[in-house]
Amino acid sequence: MSARCTVTANYLRTVPELRRYFASVFLIEIDVADGGAIEDFMFPDWATLRFNAQPSIAGNTRAGEPLPNSRFIVSGPRSQEAYMHTASLRQWGVLLHPLGWSLLIGEPASAFANRLADGMTHPAFAAFRPLAATLYGAEPDREGELARLTDFFLGITPRAEPAEEAIMRAYHALDDPEVDSVDKLAERAGINRRTLERLCQRVFGFPPKLLLRRQRFLRSLSQFTADPSLKWVGALDAGYYDQAQFVRDFREFMGMTPSEYGQRCKPVVEPVLRERARYRSEWLRERQLGAYLPG
Structure with a gap:
């Protein structure tokens, strides 16, 4: 304990x-x-x-x-x-x-x-x-x-990265709920699907399909943590077909069910996610205004 x-x-x-x-x-x-x-x-x-x-x-x-x-x-x-x-x-x-x-x-x-x-x-x-x-x-x-x-x-001299623009386009596209398929992600990144697959393994760590599912899940987790009054149903990302699909993702990405997550003591996770949601909300507002190039 x-x-x-x-x-x-x-x-x-x-x-x-x-x-x-x-x-x-x-x-x-x-x-x-x-x-x-x-x-x-x-x-x-x-x-x-x-x-x-x-x-x-x-x-x-x-x-x-x-x-x-x-x-x-x-x-x-x-x-x-x-x-x-x-x-x-x-x-x-x-x-x-x-x-x-x-x-x-x-x-x-x-x-x-x-x-x-x-x-x-x-x-x-x-x-x-x-x-x-x-x-x-x-x-x-x-x-x-x-x-x-x-x-x-x-003071660090960065390595060369010829695919820099494609990487950043793909990274930002993952944050867009409307980008819900590998083909759409490749289109946003400005590269073909096979090149996207290789690029994601090399610099993102996972295949693009898994990355899209992970980001969809994390948007839901962040929204629930920022406002628990929503309950899980109210926090679900629009990309989910139903709650059962979300529960399957929850098991895959967190190793537990939403109910088990809710019952756990989370002394670090909850304040970190709340602060991160605040930071992200501020970042999105400024990005829409064109005032802040995201890191």
């Missing part, structure tokens, strides 16, 4: 130069009472680099792949939940959209799909270890930490 805790999640803007890499930058602060620990899970998402002030967090994938305590954790792109166990924690993270993965990591995203890695030992992430070592000072300093994180990534 989880101990009493306070969880604060903040999704923050970054400088325009880094929006090629990041879907968002976030700071999560967890204060667990009496030196205790809490358990929760991470929902399916894009790849994430997480830098911890102290190595007080561990986890495992659905398949049971363990992650030892580390100052620097990498979550590959996920279509499944991953579990976490942590004491009090301060954690900065960057959510890499697929282009960011290609430009910064360069490895095939499919090789890290639904996997966790210790960034302090895995050779693919060696370039980011200096940030893990220098991000935090003796005392919490949100503005200083964000500045150090920003400066570090501004």
